[in-house]
Amino acid sequence: MSLLRCPGSLEGQRFKDNAKGSAYDQLWAIGGASRHIHFNPTPGLLSCADYPASMSCGGTIGAYGAIVLANNCVAKMMASSGDEILQRDIMANEANSMWPITQLSGTDRRGEAFGSAILDPMIGGLGAFSFRDGVDTGGMYLVPKGRAANVEQNELHFPVLYLYRKELPDSGGAGQYRGGNSGELVFIPHKTNRIIQDTATSGAAVPTGMGLFGGNPACTNEYVMVFGSNVREQLAESSIPCNWQELQGRVERLSPKRANIVQESSDVYVIHWAAGAGYGDPILREIALVQKDLVAGSISHGTAEKIYGVVWDYERDLVNVDATERRRQKLRQSRISTFNANSTQERVQESSREFGKRLSGALWYNKRGNSSQWQCGQCGAFLGEGRHNYKVGAHMNRYPVTEGNRLIGDPAAFVDVSIWWNEYCCPHCGVRLDTELVREGDAALWDIEIKLGE
Numbered sequence: 001m002s003l004l005r006c007p008g009s010l011e012g013q014r015f016k017d018n019a020k021g022s023a024y025d026q027l028w029a030i031g032g033a034s035r036h037i038h039f040n041p042t043p044g045l046l047s048c049a050d051y052p053a054s055m056s057c058g059g060t061i062g063a064y065g066a067i068v069l070a071n072n073c074v075a076k077m078m079a080s081s082g083d084e085i086l087q088r089d090i091m092a093n094e095a096n097s098m099w100p101i102t103q104l105s106g107t108d109r110r111g112e113a114f115g116s117a118i119l120d121p122m123i124g125g126l127g128a129f130s131f132r133d134g135v136d137t138g139g140m141y142l143v144p145k146g147r148a149a150n151v152e153q154n155e156l157h158f159p160v161l162y163l164y165r166k167e168l169p170d171s172g173g174a175g176q177y178r179g180g181n182s183g184e185l186v187f188i189p190h191k192t193n194r195i196i197q198d199t200a201t202s203g204a205a206v207p208t209g210m211g212l213f214g215g216n217p218a219c220t221n222e223y224v225m226v227f228g229s230n231v232r233e234q235l236a237e238s239s240i241p242c243n244w245q246e247l248q249g250r251v252e253r254l255s256p257k258r259a260n261i262v263q264e265s266s267d268v269y270v271i272h273w274a275a276g277a278g279y280g281d282p283i284l285r286e287i288a289l290v291q292k293d294l295v296a297g298s299i300s301h302g303t304a305e306k307i308y309g310v311v312w313d314y315e316r317d318l319v320n321v322d323a324t325e326r327r328r329q330k331l332r333q334s335r336i337s338t339f340n341a342n343s344t345q346e347r348v349q350e351s352s353r354e355f356g357k358r359l360s361g362a363l364w365y366n367k368r369g370n371s372s373q374w375q376c377g378q379c380g381a382f383l384g385e386g387r388h389n390y391k392v393g394a395h396m397n398r399y400p401v402t403e404g405n406r407l408i409g410d411p412a413a414f415v416d417v418s419i420w421w422n423e424y425c426c427p428h429c430g431v432r433l434d435t436e437l438v439r440e441g442d443a444a445l446w447d448i449e450i451k452l453g454e
């Protein structure tokens with residue numbers, strides 16, 4: 001039976017999440033804070049199995065799934081508190097908690113049986129904060145002293161040869177503050193004819209880093225095998241591949257729950273893992289920060305232009321500020337070009353230069369008479385009554401989830417239901433208020449309700 005699917009263990013995992021955001025200054029001494037938290041799991045759900053439900057590694061996955069959701073829930077509570085210190089402590093998902101596990105076994109160069117697990121993907125990116133970027137390959141906040149495996153030691157003790165292990169540009173979710181990037185590793189068998197592998201993870205069809213207050217999702221977990229590649233020929237010519245996509249061979253995305261995968265001598269095994277989610281609308285990101293990311297290779301030029309609206313001047317080798325302003329304005333307009341003022345969204349009518357209280361950079365609320373009104377923090381437009389879901393007064397766009405991050409694989413490979421990435425924007429200025437990952441037919445999540453004087 002999986003311990004992590006037990007309510008008691010789940011409580012411990014979930015509390016770690018709260019401790020990360022609101023009790024980080026009481027590390028290892030959380031007893032006082034824990035007495036203020038009530039834990040009421042519902043038996044029979046994915047995160048709290050009940051007899052005779054099956055177990056296996058689904059227990060770990062259920063617990064981490066709950067942690068990710070709890071993170072966003074608590075973050076929105078902190079945003080709604082009106083307390084500037086709590087609002088500053090908000091952090092988007094660190095999606096790497098369910099990092100992709102690979103168990104490998106076989107016979108090594110001495111003819112002896114071996115078995116191990118690849119732990120490198122513990123170096124995931126941390127989610128974006130409300131005031132700064134997440135940490136690239138920063139690890140897992142659930143494991144404060146966790147370490148990635150050492151490549152040299154892996155090669156010393158097990159019959160594998162790494163072609164590379166590197167940080168993966170664009171893997172973190174875009175945002176006003178960017179989620180930390182994760183990584184990718186690629187290896188082949190070394191001085192053995194074959195390796196047997198088992199995969200185990202979640203977040204391969206749907207990203208586990210969802211984005212907060214308009215931030216983009218991080219990449220998904222991904223296993224790939226390039227069967228029958230030309231890697232041996234390249235190595236014989238003293239050429240070490242730096243991108244597996246440049247290899248020839250039959251490429252197959254591997255199922256995240258697959259056993260007894262045979263990796264032959266020329267088969268190339270690839271893993272890239274989930275990263276930190278973004279916070280806030282990417283088109284609100286300071287241009288200088290996007291330029292810094294481009295120079296450092298943390299994001300690609302394609303992502304800079306498509307998602308951040310930043311245009312690069314290739315002749316001068318820096319950002320074209322004027323073209324960027326035009327591009328960002330165009331992006332805003334395109335988001336609301338299909339807005340229908342006669343729809344249920346017609347309640348959005350007035351604006352005010354007086355701003356109320358801040359939840360995020362783009363989402364505010366304001367007191368009007370005896371009630372509260374949702375308000376766009378960028379243009380001052382009122383978005384409906386605070387006792388209703390602000391998403392009703394926003395303009396929604398629906399995209400395939402793959403639009404959220406270029407490193408999200410097509411979910412159709414692993415799940416039957418369609419997965420969408422919804423974007424809620426101010427219908428007046430087009431700034432993004434929030435995003436959601438939903439299944440076909442899911443209603444908009446009513447996540448925040450404002451009640452005054454109660």
Ligand SMILES: [Zn+2]
Binds near residue numbers: 376428430
């Ligand atoms: Zn607005």
